[in-house]
Amino acid sequence: MNTSAINTAIEAMVSPFLNENGFELVDIEYIKEGSNWFLRIFVDKEGGIDIDECVRISEYVSEQLDTHEPIAGAYFLEVSSPGVERPLKKPKDVQKSIGKNVFVTTYEPVDGMKEFEGQLIAFDGEELTVRVGKKEHTVPYAKVASARLAIIF
Template identity: 65%
Template sequence: MSANIKSIVEDFALTWLTEHGFELVDVEYVKEGSNWFLRIYVDKDGGIDIDDCGRISEFVSAKLDELDPISDAYFLEVSSPGAERPLKKPQDFVKAEGKTVFITTYEPIQKLKEFEGLLTKVTDEHLTVRVGKKEYEIPRDKVAGARLAIVF
């Protein structure tokens, strides 16, 4: 059910967001404790502000009222993906090239399942990450999760 709601929201939100200069980063519909949350993560060049979140929330709320795909009570949250934004779509990885990333894999690659380092190369098949002085070529189909990483 949650995958269906995610898909419905992505379908109607993507066009509107793109037309208004926003990027749909992710949609989550999750239960935490006894509460359901519909979270929409959005970004744009220069970042989003509270007014942007308000406009997007109003649009999404009105569209959800019209379509009525959710039978449970839920909280709608619209926000930026933050500094450690997830990398999911192919273009996310291309934009992250040259930045520090944190990648986890489904199975070990050269005995490691976690890689934090500079994303030096992105192809359709592999991601190359430099950790210290060593480079790792990670097959895309082995990536369990990826996000930008903050370096302190």
């Protein structure tokens, strides 16, 4: 099974439990680092998630993985919060982040730039507007390579 299929299978497996318990699935990573494979599941909820909740989710996910075995071979399971610079993977994540500081990269230059760090002013599903300094940049959502919340010092 390829990485995308594994992520899809894991999402289908854990989403009902997470939704029933008030958690949001932020991201899933199944990646190789050195000689080891890691399955990382990033979960959040309104007000943040604590270590005891991560343990509870990890135990549930571990049971499901043992039962359904979507991954062949050994791997390390990690369940955690996405952190303060959480990725904005879905349009709803971007929408919820209006007014917050973000870091956006694009596949190709927009206004001569490929990186935008500033305040997310607007998002209409097609374009997002980021204020960098005193200038506003309108970025087509289709050109966004990655987006995350940002702490700007």
